[in-house]
Amino acid sequence: MKFSSAIIALTFSAVGAFNPSTSLTNAVRSKAPFANKGALVQPINLDGRINNDQFALKSEAAGGDAMKARGGGGLDIPLMLYFLCWYVGNYFYNISNKLALRAAGGSAGFPMTISTLQLGVGCIYALFMWVAPDAREKPKVTVDDIIKMLPVGFCFAGAHSASVFALSAGAVSFGQIVKAAEPAFAAVLSQFVYKKKISKAKWMCLPIVIGGVVLASVKELDFAVSALVSACIANLFAAFKGNENKKLMETEGLTDRMGSVGNQFALTTILGFLMSIPLVIVKGEGAKFGQFIELFKTTPVLSANLIASGLWFYGYNELSTMTLKKTGAVTQSVANTAKRVIVIVGVALVLGESLDPIKLLGCGIGIGGVLLYSIIDQLLEKK
Numbered sequence: 001m002k003f004s005s006a007i008i009a010l011t012f013s014a015v016g017a018f019n020p021s022t023s024l025t026n027a028v029r030s031k032a033p034f035a036n037k038g039a040l041v042q043p044i045n046l047d048g049r050i051n052n053d054q055f056a057l058k059s060e061a062a063g064g065d066a067m068k069a070r071g072g073g074g075l076d077i078p079l080m081l082y083f084l085c086w087y088v089g090n091y092f093y094n095i096s097n098k099l100a101l102r103a104a105g106g107s108a109g110f111p112m113t114i115s116t117l118q119l120g121v122g123c124i125y126a127l128f129m130w131v132a133p134d135a136r137e138k139p140k141v142t143v144d145d146i147i148k149m150l151p152v153g154f155c156f157a158g159a160h161s162a163s164v165f166a167l168s169a170g171a172v173s174f175g176q177i178v179k180a181a182e183p184a185f186a187a188v189l190s191q192f193v194y195k196k197k198i199s200k201a202k203w204m205c206l207p208i209v210i211g212g213v214v215l216a217s218v219k220e221l222d223f224a225v226s227a228l229v230s231a232c233i234a235n236l237f238a239a240f241k242g243n244e245n246k247k248l249m250e251t252e253g254l255t256d257r258m259g260s261v262g263n264q265f266a267l268t269t270i271l272g273f274l275m276s277i278p279l280v281i282v283k284g285e286g287a288k289f290g291q292f293i294e295l296f297k298t299t300p301v302l303s304a305n306l307i308a309s310g311l312w313f314y315g316y317n318e319l320s321t322m323t324l325k326k327t328g329a330v331t332q333s334v335a336n337t338a339k340r341v342i343v344i345v346g347v348a349l350v351l352g353e354s355l356d357p358i359k360l361l362g363c364g365i366g367i368g369g370v371l372l373y374s375i376i377d378q379l380l381e382k383k
Contacts, residue, residue, distance in 0.1 A: 082323040087339055089316025093309055094347045097164065098172050100305035103295075107169040107226065110292050112280045114306060115164035119157070119273035121310025126266035139263040145254055146267075152248055153271025155241035160313075161276055162234035170227030173348040173355070177216045177363050178231035180340050181209050183373045185232075186239040194243060201380055205373035212366025216359045265318065336374075340367055 097118070104110045129136040141149075166175040184206050190196040217228070249255070258264050280286050296303050323335070344363055348355050 079326050086320045086323050089312050093312035094172050096305040096309040101168040103299050103302035110285050111165045111168040112283045113285045115161045116276040118310040122269045122314035123273050137259050139259050140257045151244045155237045156268050157272035157275040159234050159237035162230045166227045166230035170224040171353040173344045173353050175231050176344045180367050180370050181213050182235040185235040189239050201376045208369030209366050212362045216362030
């Protein structure tokens with residue numbers, strides 16, 4: 001716990017360089033409940049539900065509601081702090097990521113270099129946790145296990161790279177709205193690629209999600225086709241990753257050899273980092289890497305926010321799973337929806353992005369459709 005707390009404190013210090021709201025920073029830094037066993041946030045299953053099973057290596061089954069009273073009748077304060085730090089981490093990641101991208105020239109600058117180095121920062125953190133005393137036990141995976149993890153690492157790298165490029169090409173709020181439509185991609189893959197039937201009720205929710213995204217795009221002042229396409233590609237990679245990870249976890253003995261979900265995320269991050277390097281070269285940023293290094297040395301906004309965004313990305317993904325493990329399915333859906341709204345509105349206000357009423361209406365419809373899609377089957381089962 002002491003190592004994780006030190007890392008998050010360092011990250012808040014970096015963010016403080018560009019965020020004047022120090023009271024919130026100090027409050028969260030003093031209460032951050034990071035533990036030394038975390039994991040990647042669970043993606044949406046191909047049937048549209050949030051999946052805990054594929055990451056539940058040695059954890060107890062998820063249960064209870066986020067606001068469930070504890071033994072003495074009081075609120076679950078640690079869980080509430082998990083939610084707070086998860087939301088704050090996601091919020092600051094989006095801000096620091098966008099500031100780093102702007103400082104490096106936006107989509108015409110070094111988006112793939114930045115996305116790759118963000119994973120590199122996560123790799124350094126993961127390796128540190130393995131070598132530091134009393135931090136995290138090293139995994140005992142075999143070469144065959146690593147080979148079987150390659151599809152998951154590839155999809156992870158693709159989803160992250162495409163997301164970062166989408167946020168470099170357009171407004172963060174618009175990119176997040178499009179990314180909220182991930183269930184639509186999961187449903188199509190489930191029905192037509194993996195032959196897993198999707199309920200009619202879920203199919204009926206998809207026009208709401210897509211309609212909301214379209215409506216939000218109509219009045220988007222910072223609209224870019226490349227941002228829309230990249231966000232859709234990120235959704236596609238994320239949907240594939242969920243299925244590939246489920247297949248990976250069926251490998252006999254792999255759970256024991258990994259040791260923890262934190263190790264699984266660490267290995268996935270390392271593989272994703274290595275697989276992202278060729279993408280930097282293919283896109284032409286490799287030939288300009290010396291130029292990027294010089295920019296990194298002379299531009300504090302770029303260097304500080306690149307390191308901060310890498311730490312935020314790794315940290316909030318681990319903490320989000322600690323949060324979701326302790327909640328029920330409906331609470332998870334509501335929590336993810338609330339997080340998306342907070343990020344879209346909060347980041348837009350900080351970065352000065354457009355919040356046209358039509359865009360907000362489309363955002364509300366789209367995210368509301370995602371929430372309905374996530375819980376519609378449970379609601380119908382109760383009837």
